[in-house]
Amino acid sequence: MTQGGNAPLTAARVTVEVTAPKALDVSGLLLTDAGKVRSDADFVFFNAPHGPGVTHRPASGGTPDAITIDTAAVPAGITKIVVTASPDEAGATFAGIEPTATVRDADSGQVLVTFTPPQLGRETALIVVEVYQRGGAWKVRAVGQGYANGLAGIATDFGVTVEDEPAPAAAAPVQAPVAPPAPAPVAPPVPPAPPAQAPPAPQFAPPAPPAPPAEAPAPSLTKVTLDKGRVSLTKGGSVSLEKNGKPFLSSIRMGLGWEPAGRGRNIDLDASCIAFDAKREKLDTAWFMKLGIFNGAIAHSGDNLTGEGGGDDESITVHLNGLPPEVCGLVFVVNSFSGQKFTDVKNAYCRLVDAGSGQELVRFDLTQSEAHTGVVMCKLVRQFSGEWVMTAIGEYVDAKTARAMVKPASSML
Template sequence: MTPGSNLPLNAVRVAVDVTAPVRLDVSGLLLAANGKVRSDDDFVFYNQPSGPGVTHSAAAGGDTITVDTAAVPEGIEKIVVTASPDAPGATFAGTEPTGTVRNADDGSVIASFTPPQLGPETALVVVEIYRRGGVWKVRAVGQGYANGLAGIATDFGVSVAEPAAPAAAPQAPAAPPAPPAPPAPAGQWGPPAGTAAPVAPPPAAAAPAPAAPAPGSGKVNLDKGRVSLQKNQTVSLVKGGRPLLTSVTMGLGWEPAFRGKSIDLDASVIAYGPDRKKVDNCFFGKLMILGGAIQHSGDNLTGEGAGDDEAITVHLGGVPQEVSGLVFVVNSFSGQKFSDVAKAYCRLVDAQSGEELVRFDLTHAEPRTGVMMAKLIRQFSGEWEMTALGEFVDARTVRGMVKPAAQAL
């Protein structure tokens, strides 16, 4: 298989063997429609070798994640299989892991995948087993993380627990802010095998409430025309089976404060690499970044007038590979709170045709000075996905948005 390719599974029970010249820690995470684990039970690894329909086993040649698709709960849409070098701080440079998907009953090989061009990555999503239209499939992923298993944990809603011996576990990034809907319960990520004993999962009584069901059935694309998003919903920028790689404009708009004549809001975009480190940001003081791949329309000091107040154009095909995520933010430089702003929204428009592709209306506000409106994330397959955020923070300039926006990726 090649990165991004997929094929249907011809077996009910499948085993994913992950092998490499070095010892790897292999895990499986069961993800709901929102792309997050539901609870501690959805994280399957060496210290918790079984979960709903998924098991972990270790052998001298490598670890195996076995998926019984008939036993996977209805609310689970995919199982991602991850790997990380067992040696603390080790990267995949010079190491070629291979994921082999087999029929778990007769041992026959269904597919194999060796991610190409690995280097500084310290953790990797190898493959994912997912259901689409009632059919189970396997997709080759090969997405690397430079911040270890903690990076994968953060992406999939697992909270990273601090072990008793700090040197034994990777440093974890700050946990992302919880969404307003009841969050997916967090699991515990223990230290690699052979190091300090992992932290025990929290008692059942302390588990958060189950996540609210995600609206709709999974991600949507642009095939049926304009998409209207609600908070935390995602749309894949794919039309007719092909990724949208043309120029798009993120238009951001608002109306003046209810009791004021003007309001100075500033729209910006922050570009991040796979390690969630800021690459650059585009705002009224820096109207072009990344060699012209992203351009800002300029500052609007009042919010008055029809149409978008500020716009940021992104030439998707020209965004350098070092950039994997874009977060669009709005700040109140004048210090007015968003609770005094009317009808804030963002919309993604085809820059050539002017056709509105995606729209997100901010239906509630908080008395704070900054809001993360939306994010665009580049998938390993090359396509981009847009997710509505609507998360408020206290920050009057784009500089104050860099850290919270990184956590939102």
């Protein structure tokens, strides 16, 4: 199969094997029509190998990690099982080790279909294939959707509760958060002394050991949403455009601003939005020479030649529900058409605003400038479940036009 292709399942029980040049951890998630698990019990992996109609088979004796699906035993209400993979080695990516999924008849071992995704890069987890129900029949689809924040990113995307917990030294970082967290060690309380006999507690009670220093949760294991209001991002930080577990926005405005040079000629900065598909191929660009794309689903405010004036210098409005389904990523970039460097620009920022209410929801301020003519400010990525996630990037490149920004923007998706 090729990416995006599908085929009917000719067996009621199938095994999905995923192989690569390096060892992989393979998992399965049972999803409802809403694209979410019903509970954490619908996440089947090495540490929880049995789910309703879905089981995990660990690698052994030359056989790879696999997920077996008995479609006849899948509960009513479950319409899709996604099969995921992540490198077993801590911190490893899929660059150069593109996996192959082999779907077999679980009883006879006959190969039904195979799929190898296109070349991968920084992805640390991958939705390889999905087995889904359509019109009463079961089918398989080649997906190849990558995640840069590990298996925990996939799990939280589909509604699994991911808790921060220090992992054992030999475990991959995505494994420990899935298991229920062990209670933190607490020094046993000193029993109250009998009134007339025991000496003061400090003489006999051993001092409680100092609490271990709290570790900041890894960014990839912490899902930030709009539940608590406005979010300020730092470089590399992400926020889901969900609130209370549901999509919060249908139309957003990305405002970009900067201050002009204090002396000398004005700096003509241009903000653009580049739309990409699942293969990181450019679909279209909204910029000052093309203010509307996708029938107005993305609309540019127009060119500001100097950066003068209060508020956003340029803004780009995105009607998320109006985007074609092939749009998987939007990258917002700013470039210096006049050729001056960003070291001559002050207080560059981008902010995400609710287009309906005008409320600022997310802000990312560039605290440092570099001597380049372009900067990739942020990206909006549609997750496999349909959820949109904004990530602050802030990477400088040498590019004076939106066209020259396409390649670096694609590499940062």
